[in-house]
Amino acid sequence: MLQVAYIKEHKGHVIERLAIRNFANAEAIINQVLAIDENRRNTQTKLDNVLAESNKISKEIGMLFQSGERQKATLLKEKTGQLKAQSKLLSEELATLQEELDDLLYQIPNIPNVLVPAGTTEDDNEVVFKEGKIPTLHKGALPHWELAKKYDIIDFELGNKITGAGFPVYKGKGAKLQRALINYFLDKNTAAGYQEVQVPHLVNEASGFGTGQLPDKEGQMYHVTGDNLYLIPTAEVPVTNLYRDVLLKESDFPVLHTGYTPCFRREAGSYGAHVRGLNRLHQFDKVEIVRIEHPDNSYEALDAMVGHVKEILRELKLPYRILRLCGGDIGFTSALTYDFEVFSTAQDRWLEISSVSNFETFQANRLKLRFKNAEGKSELAHTLNGSSLALPRVLAGILENYQTENGIKIPEVLQKYTGFDSID
């Protein structure tokens, strides 16, 4: 959520930048925000004055009672009725205005960073980096869902029986390989200074609100109605919310966390080859990195996160590329996002395996995540997060790129985690 004060001071810039996102009616909404905010402040001032007056009278009554002048006090009491009615009216008005203001602010996405390219679809994303050799596969190489069946390491049918489509069952070396990846990722992240955390997989409304999934995107989350909780779509939600309503000291920066969680996504509406196998699931595992940074350092931090994910993919020897998401594809809450895609050789397409973003103060504003700056004033911190990494597609990438006629090789860095060097 953007700050009204910021919108007020940088109105032109905000409208101009939001155009990059093809955000309709930006100017109209911004004007409306500013108008309501002014109204809100005026109403607040009026209310404050009424309250000040009645506070004053109350104190006088108190003093009169203490000095035994009961009659005078009773007289004064009568004066307060009108003030009460006024303050009730004004505070109702204020609450309505605040609600209207919030409703508008929830609709406004984050302001894209200057690096964000214009564009409308994923085709307009900018490829900023590419690395790794795309292997030449043997004749008759298979897509991962066929390999999964051939070597009996992932069972999609069983998952259908137990739950439904999009909930695979990993078996034997498939399960081991996945666990190995989780441990490897966590170890890499920990070595890079990210403190490991284990967090709840169900969150309350306030948490969903803090990171921006609520109020508008509840459709992407599974809702446990009996207890009004949501299954997390990503570890970002519980991990970032660890810092909801927190006032940090400058010396607390940087805050670095990593966590492994399953992720649950409803993702209605997709079908076909693009959702085959592990390409898109309702439940998948992911290791996440989260940072909370001083505003001056957040872009440096973003680069560091990108560098970190690069290193992991390099070690896994997977061909990948990095995209800078365009205005039409970048997430609602993000100011700048880099997507990592691994090349799925057997499917001949790129699969998104990581998304690294700087949210600047957009989440912090909702989270009330602040720090005391050098002048001793409270200032919103910057939040960032990234996947390092999303498991299923990394798994798909490994299965497909490492397949041979005699089986699937295990990337060297993983062998000490799996305890085997091939699946056959």
Add this chain to the structure above:
RNA sequence: GGAGAAAUGGCAGAGUGGUCGAAUGCACCGGUCUUGAAAACCGGCGAGGGUCACACCUCCGGGGGUUCGAAUCCCUCUUUCUCCGCCA
């Protein structure tokens, strides 16, 4: 799940209807003293709104109510603790 107790500033902890945004201690920041440090002493020290700055307003777990006036009384929700039950 049942019964009882509790929730106050970074922490501990007073405050049960009136100049209480809140005593006191610790922590923290600044100063005096000291070669330096510690100790001692002096001063400062919650958050949000509002203002050029003041004033002023709001906040004592959340929400609602009683009252001229609520940290204090009432209702409700949440959380924590103790006892019982159940359980990995």
